[in-house]
Amino acid sequence: MAPYTLLIYVMIFWMRSCKAEVRSKNLACHLEMIKLFEEYEYIQEGDIILGGILTVNSYISLFKNPEDKSNKMLCMEVMPQYYRQFIDFQYFIEQTNNAAIFPNLTLGYHIYDSCGDPRKAIKSVLQILSGTREPVPNYSCVGKGTLAGFIGDLTSETTVPIAQILTLYGYSQISYGATDPLLSDRLTFPYFFRTVQSDHHHCSLLTELLKYFGWTWVGVVRFNDDAGDREFQLLTKYFSNNGICIEFTTKINIDKDTNSTYHYIDKQKESLQKSTTSVIVVCGTVSTAIAWEFSILNDVLREKTLVLTTNWAANHIMYIAREVFNGSLGFMQRSPYKLSSPKVKAFIASIHPSKYPKDKLLEDLWMQYKLCYSSNRYKNNLYKYLYPEYRLYNCTGEERIQEILNIDNILHSPRVHLAVNLLSRAIYNMHMSLSKLNPKQDRRLYNYRYQLHHYLKILRYPVQWSPYIFDGNGEFKSQYFIYNYMIEAKQQVDVQYFEFNPLAPSEQKLIPANVKWKTGQKPRAQCSDNCPIGFRKASKTGTCPSCYNCAQCSEGEISNVTDSKNCIRCSPMEWPNEMRNQCVSKTEAFLSYTNDVISIFLPFLSVLLSLITVLILAIFIKYRDTPIVRANNRSLSFLLLVSIKLSFLSVFLFLGRPVDITCMLRNITFGITFSIAVSSLLAKTIMVCVAFKATKPGSSWRKWVGVKLSNSVVLFCSSIQIIICMTWLSISPPFQELDLHTYPGTIIIQCNEGSAIGFYSVIGYMGLLAAVSFVLAFLARTLPDSFNEAKYITFSMLLFCSVWITMIPAYLSTKGKNTVCVEIFAILTSSAGLLASIFLPKCYIILIRPEMNTKTNLLGNKNKITSKVKQHIGFNYMFFA
Structure with a gap:
């Protein structure tokens, strides 16, 4: 219930209980009313006093006293889970005194209820320091015992002013719930400690939890208090640094009038309905006042999963709005022990109003949750006005406190018990240390101010399996559980606990991970769909980092995880598969014997042409004494056929996987064999020209006639090519090269010429020989057909030059095995051209027209040939034979 609504109820109650016209006269009525505002104080005397400022009632309403116009604070709505913390405080003191841990000393306490209000907290701490009912600053009237330190409070709003006051006085303080990083x-709070950690740690934990589940697109519900604003600012910072975006934020505001509140809630519902995320983070100080709004938002929050901060553990609101909090996740501090022993249960069971008649908190608890009449009739009347739907009755006395919801909550964290334990241990250590220095000193005279915090700093909680200590900031270092809150059948609450280690690897942070979800599957909290393997996140300009497009990895890159931020480049020898999620070995490309049709066709053609050449060679050898073979210098013909055959067979050096030796041999071999072939043709052409020049009487060319000239031409021209090749091999020989970049996903295994100058020198020299042979043969083309083969040489050289001139640009414009195919095609074509042009006409005469292969036919008809020509023919015939 909102505080302003409560104030109206109290005013109405006051007016109806004490009539306006008699209120000033009826002092008794007024005094009875004032009793409603009595302090909730609990005092147990002892040698050592522990001050306690605990939050038990959830809030305060102010009421102006008509007599002295002063403001009276009315604490309202005692919380069972908060009263349980008060029980833990009492239980520890009782157990410590029974165990006589402090020899000849007893522990006592002065406990006040802050009611969750800073004003009441300040008043309470001053009351404890003053030792009087009305606080007197800088004055102490504590009768018995020595005040050692303070426990409290639950929230940062009440703890901070307490810490500021106690810092001035030098008293140590341990809070059991304040998380403000301040x-x-x-330097500001040297004496302050707490059994929890600051909001920085909680926000870090929360961020790691969201990252673990892949939730990067969340909503935030915060409360309209300082804690809500502070936590929201920290969450925004941590979320931003970790790529988590906030889709929407809404503030639960309970300080508005009824009409504007409903209008405000309508806007909240509209915001929640439009949201696409299924995960909502709740931050701020928990109070009963928000239960009403959560219940109103039940229809839009039913399908949402809530993630709660540490101060939500054991809160009764989760029971009030069960459907909203069903399936929620929250953090719970791991305590060094559990208050679930039989002694604890027996102590709780013994608490009853009949045993503690002066316990006003217990009386309020019995009224509120057991609907029992109070001994104060004005309190009964007030309750009737506040809760007209409930009816009080006289209780039987058989009611038990553990029957009250949240007194024995499964999410209960004994943080007050831990705080009292730690403070008493520090006091004990201080006693032991000082007694060694001065054994005779009365321990009752120890001054705890400005000293006890030193012992708290070095305190080590004796737990073997986990370190529990205060760090340099006064925060109690401990681990945290993740709890999974589920509503089972018959509205039974089931809570699962999971150990959460944010420092562990991603897959080991939460063990085990069988979390139960209200929808049966993990909620979706992403701005964009997951990018599958083979894709990467591509951020959208001007949007949240968690909103992105999915872009396929570039060529040569893979991604093998979902939602990859960057793609991984494969090694130079690997390439992505079709899905781009794995690097596989690149395909090797070279002209093998089996991979392609052309790889089978070219060797077959090479062998076939080689066999044809061998056949022609055999024919020429068989008919070597015939005129047509003798008339054309048979030794050069044999050399030419052998070189052509070797050229055909050199094709096999271009096939298969290239290695360094084949790379060196392939170009050298065809270069030398072609040079020999062209040199032979050049020698033939020169000898034809010389022979005709030598037929003239007294010609000086006769001395050049003979085999020496032809052999010298072949030897000289071939030697130059051999020298060029040897120089090429010695300076920069060809070698195997892996081309990784021309064709993606393919390794082209090819031969690098080593020296481009060497390669083109070989080709250029062959071209030079062919050009000279072509020119000479062209000049001699008009000689008689019966013996002159110059026109065949002309045609063969024309074909030869055309092929190799065409090959050069094709060679430069292709890559890999296509380049090899161009070379093979040029070799086979030019060699076949030579073979066909020079030898097929002669084979035709030898095999088909043998009657023409006679000396008589070679010399020709006397009527048709002049005597001079006959003389020439006879000379040439005798020369070439």
Whole structure:
């Protein structure tokens, strides 16, 4: 219930209980009413006093006293889970005194209820320091015992002013719930400690949890208090640094009038309905006042999964709005022990109003949750006005406190018990240390101010399996559980606990991971769909980092995880598969014997042409004494056929996987064999020209006639090519090269010429020989057909030059095995051209027209040939034979 609504109820109750016209006269009525505002104080005397400022009632309403116009604070709505913390405080003191841990000393306490209000907290701490009912600053009237330190409070709003006051007085303080990072400042609060950690740690934990589940697109519900604003600012910072975006934020505001509140809630519902995320983070100080709004938002939050901060553990609101909090996740501090022993249960069971008649909190608890009449009739009347739907009755006395919801909550964290334990241990260590220095000193005279915090700093909680200590900021270092809150059948609450280690590897942070979800599957909280393997995140300009497009990895890159931020480049020898999620070995490309049709056709053609050449060679050898073979210098013909055959067979050096030796041999071999072939043709052409020049009487060319000239031409021209090749091999020989970049996904295994100058020198020299042979043969083309083969040489050289001139640009414009195919095609074509042009006409005469292969036919008809020509023919015939 909102505080302003409560104030109206109290005013109405006051007016109806004490009539306006008699209120000033009826002092008794007024005094009875004032009793409603009595302090909730609990005092147990002892040698050592522990001050306690605990939050038990959830909030305060102010009421102006008509007599002295002063403001009276009315604490309202005692919380069972908060009262349980008060029980833990009492239980520890009782157990410590029974165990006589402090020899000849007893522990006592002065506990006040802050009611969750800073004003009441300040008043309470001053009351404890003053030792009087009305606080007197800088004055102490504590009768018995020595005040050692303070426990409290639950929230940062009440703890900070307490810490500021106690810092002035030098008293140590241990809070059991304040998380404000401001309290970590040791210069400002040197005596402050807490059994929890600051909001920085909680926000870090929360961020790691969201990252673990892949939730990067969340909503935030915060409360309209300082804690809500502070936590939201920290969450925004941590979320931004970790790529988590906030889709929407809404503030639960309970300080508005009824009409504007409903209008405000309508806007909240509209915002929640439009949201696409299924995960909502709740931050701020928990109070009963928000239960009403959560219940109103039940229809839009039913399908949402809530993620709660540490101060939500054991909160009764989760029971009030069960459907909203069903399937929620929250953090719970891991305590060094559990208050679930039989002694604890027996102590709780013994608490009853009949045993503690002066316990006003217990009386309010019995009224509120057991509907029992109070001994104060004005309190009964007030309750009737506040809760007209409930009816009080006289209780039987058989009611038990553990029957009250949240008194024995499964999410209960004994943080107050831990705080009292730690403070008493520090006091004990201080006693032991000082007694060694001065054994005779009365321990009752120890001054705890400005000293006890030193012992708290070095305190080590004796737990073997986990370190529990205060860090340099006064925060109690401990681990945290993730709890999974589920509503089972018959509205039974089931809570699962999971150990959460944010420092562990991603897959080991939460063990085990069988979390139960309200929808049966993990909620979706992503701005964009997951990018599958083979894709990467591509951020959208001007949007949240968690909103992105999915872009396929570039050529040569893979991604093998979902939602990859960057693609991984494969090694130079690998290439992505079709899905681009794995690097596989690149395909090797070279002209093998089996991979392509052309790889089978070219060797077959090479062998076939080689066999044809061998056949022609055999024919020429068989008919070597015939005129047509003798008339054309048979030794050069044999050399030419052998070189052509070797040229055909050199094709096999271009096939298969290239290695360094084949790379060196392939170009050298065809270069030398072609040079020999062209040199032979050149020698033939020169000898034809010389022979005709030598037929003239007294010609000086006769001395050049003979085999020496032809052999010298072949030897000289071939030697130059051999020298060029040897120089090429010695300076920069060809070698195997892997081309990784021309064709993606393919390794082209090819031969690098080593020296381009060497390669083109070989080709150029062959071209030079062919050009000279072509020119000479062209000049001799008009000689008689019966013996002159110059026209065949002309045609063969024309074909030869055309092929190799065409090959050069094709060679430069192709890559890999296509380049090899161009070379093979040029070799086979030019060699076949030579073979066909020079030898097929002669084979035709030898095999088909043998009657023409006679000396008589070679010399020709006397009527048709002049005597001079006959003389020439006879000379040439005798020369070439």
